[in-house]
Amino acid sequence: MGNLVIVGISDQQVAYPPDSLITYALGSCVGICLFDTMRRISGLAHVLLPQAFIGSDRHEVYKFADTAVEELVRSMERQGCARLHMIAKIAGGANMFITTGKSIGERNVEVVKNELKRLNIRLMAEDTGLNYGRTVEFNTQNGSMIVKTAGKGNKVF
Amino acid sequence: MKNYENLSELQISVLSEIGNIGAGNAATSLAHILADKVMMSVPALQIIDVSSMATILGGPENELAGILVNMTEDVKGMLLFLLDQEFIYMLVNVLMDEQIQSFEEISELSMSAIMEIGNILAGSYISAISTMTGLNIGLTTPQIALDMAGAILSYPAAQFGVMGDKLLFIEEDFLSGDSAIKSHLLIMPEPKSLQLIMESLGVC
Numbered sequence: 001m002g003n004l005v006i007v008g009i010s011d012q013q014v015a016y017p018p019d020s021l022i023t024y025a026l027g028s029c030v031g032i033c034l035f036d037t038m039r040r041i042s043g044l045a046h047v048l049l050p051q052a053f054i055g056s057d058r059h060e061v062y063k064f065a066d067t068a069v070e071e072l073v074r075s076m077e078r079q080g081c082a083r084l085h086m087i088a089k090i091a092g093g094a095n096m097f098i099t100t101g102k103s104i105g106e107r108n109v110e111v112v113k114n115e116l117k118r119l120n121i122r123l124m125a126e127d128t129g130l131n132y133g134r135t136v137e138f139n140t141q142n143g144s145m146i147v148k149t150a151g152k153g154n155k156v157f
Numbered sequence: 158m159k160n161y162e163n164l165s166e167l168q169i170s171v172l173s174e175i176g177n178i179g180a181g182n183a184a185t186s187l188a189h190i191l192a193d194k195v196m197m198s199v200p201a202l203q204i205i206d207v208s209s210m211a212t213i214l215g216g217p218e219n220e221l222a223g224i225l226v227n228m229t230e231d232v233k234g235m236l237l238f239l240l241d242q243e244f245i246y247m248l249v250n251v252l253m254d255e256q257i258q259s260f261e262e263i264s265e266l267s268m269s270a271i272m273e274i275g276n277i278l279a280g281s282y283i284s285a286i287s288t289m290t291g292l293n294i295g296l297t298t299p300q301i302a303l304d305m306a307g308a309i310l311s312y313p314a315a316q317f318g319v320m321g322d323k324l325l326f327i328e329e330d331f332l333s334g335d336s337a338i339k340s341h342l343l344i345m346p347e348p349k350s351l352q353l354i355m356e357s358l359g360v361c
Contacts, residue, residue, distance in 0.1 A: 008208060009307075009314070024217035025307025028315050049315055096312045097225045097300045104315040133308020135218060150220050150305050151261050 002140075005044075007031075010063035012045035012072050014079060021138040026092035028105035030065065030112050030128070031136040033089045034072055034121065035143040036081035042140040045072045049104065050111040065108055069115035086121045089145040089157050091136045093128040105129065125157035161204050161351075162323045171360050173202040175289060176327040176344070179282030183340075184331060186277045191251055191333055198330040204323050207314040213328070214239060214341060217307030220260060224275030225302070225312070228283065229295035232354065234346035236279050237313055239306070244338045248274055260303040268301065275299040282342070290357035313343055 002018030009029065015021050021044040023031050034043040051066040061067040073083060093109035109128045116123050127134065127147045135148040145157040164172070180200045188195040211217040222245045224238040242260065249255050249267045252274075257263060263271075276299050283294050302309050313324060324343055331338040346354060 009311075025211070025305035025311075027304075027308035027311025029311050048311070094308065096223070096302045096304065096309055131302070133305040133311075135305070150218075150303075151259075 004137075007044045007046050009046055010048050010060065010068075012043060012062050012068060012075070014041060014043045014072075014075050015138075015140050016041055017141045019140060021140065022136065024135050026134045026136060027094055027096045028092070028103065028108060030090055030092040030105075030108045031134075032069055032072065032112055032116075033091075033136065033138040033145050034076060034086050035089070035138075035140075036076060036085045037087060037143065038085040039079075039081050040140065041076055041079055041081050042138055042143070043072045043076045044136070044138050045069065047108060047112065050107040065111035065115060069112060070119060073119055073121070083120055087124045087143065088116050088121050089125040089138075089143075090123065091127040091134050091145065091147050091157075094133065095129070095131050096133070127155060127157060161325050164204065167360055168355055169202065169204070171355065171358055172325065172344075173200070175282070175285050176200045176202050176329075176342075178289070179285035180327075180329045182281035182285055183278050183329075186281050187331060187333070190274065190277070193333050196332040198332075200327050200329040203326045203328070205326055206323055207310050210324065210326055210343075211307050211310055213326075214306040214310075215241070217305060219306045220304065221306050221309060222260075222271065223302045223304070223309035223312075224272065224278070225300045226275065226279040227297040228346065228350070229297060231292040232286065232294045232346055232350040234344075234350050235313065235316070236282060237309075237343040237345070238275055238278055239309065239341040239343070241339055243336070244340065245271060245303075247336060247338070263303070272299045272301050275301065278340075278342075282344070286354065290354055292353065292357055313345055317345055 005015045007023040023046045032045045047065045047068045052064045093105035095103040137146040148154045184195045184197040222240045327342045
């Protein structure tokens with residue numbers, strides 16, 4: 001059994017087998033799992049907001065979808081991964097309370113998808129939207145994403 | 158005032174006092190509803206980040222009820238009550254005469270009763286602010302989420318993430334009969350509204 005590498009809010013980690021990656025209780029936040037199918041290296045990012053804004057701290061690259069996805073790709077590339085071999089699975093982006101207009105969850109998912117497209121990374125699976133929280137665990141051995149919920153069952157992607 | 162981290166000690170004690178009076182009102186309302194004496198501890202006001210908040214609430218995956226109310230008119234912002242499962246079960250038991258042991262068992266009708274409690278609690282705090290400041294504050298209909306603490310907290314975290322990572326958090330214990338109820342409240346006036354509250358109280 002490997003270790004469970006915990007990814008906090010506005011945080012990201014890279015892990016190798018036999019370790020697993022986990023991020024707890026995503027609401028409107030999005031969890032982005034990247035997996036290099038050749039090197040078997042995995043990364044998980046937990047983003048809070050869609051984009052950086054004027055006056056935001058430049059060190060907070062992991063907080064925003066428009067900087068965090070690329071940052072995770074780069075960290076994995078530094079460890080020998082190649083974009084060509086990366087696949088993505090994402091979860092989260094829920095709308096915990098009804099809001100007027102587009103919710104932060106929806107915008108988070110939208111920006112994450114745009115970023116993946118821009119970086120030429122294939123999105124293999126997603127479990128996003130709706131109105132409930134999700135804990136995401138990523139199995140670095142086989143690249144599967146396990147989504148756990150409170151009362152809505154668990155799913156494997 | 159750009160974010161809650163920049164509050165002065167005086168401003169913090171003003172907010173604590175608002176919390177104190179609000180909690181007093183809430184205890185009185187709860188006593189009426191529960192038809193029992195309700196005592197309260199001195200509320201503790203903290204300015205902390207979301208991760209520490211989740212820890213205080215029993216970890217990010219701990220299931221809670223989050224009741225959200227938006228403030229309108231003179232003061233804009235939101236109030237988010239975080240009530241633990243035992244509290245909700247007790248409310249459903251007393252108000253609806255139903256014994257439940259999990260969130261899945263809560264009926265539609267019980268759900269609206271819980272929302273009404275949220276309404277009353279929110280009203281207790283709002284009337285404290287209104288009375289002290291003379292400002293007009295309206296409340297929207299409460300919304301409820303029964304889910305993991307971390308997921309519920311993502312809502313205020315994202316809404317106020319642009320203002321920094323710290324939020325205003327009031328922890329309050331209510332004691333009724335044999336049961337101690339821990340209630341948590343996130344109070345989030347928009348920066349301009351917070352400024353207005355302070356000015357109305359002569360604190361700058």
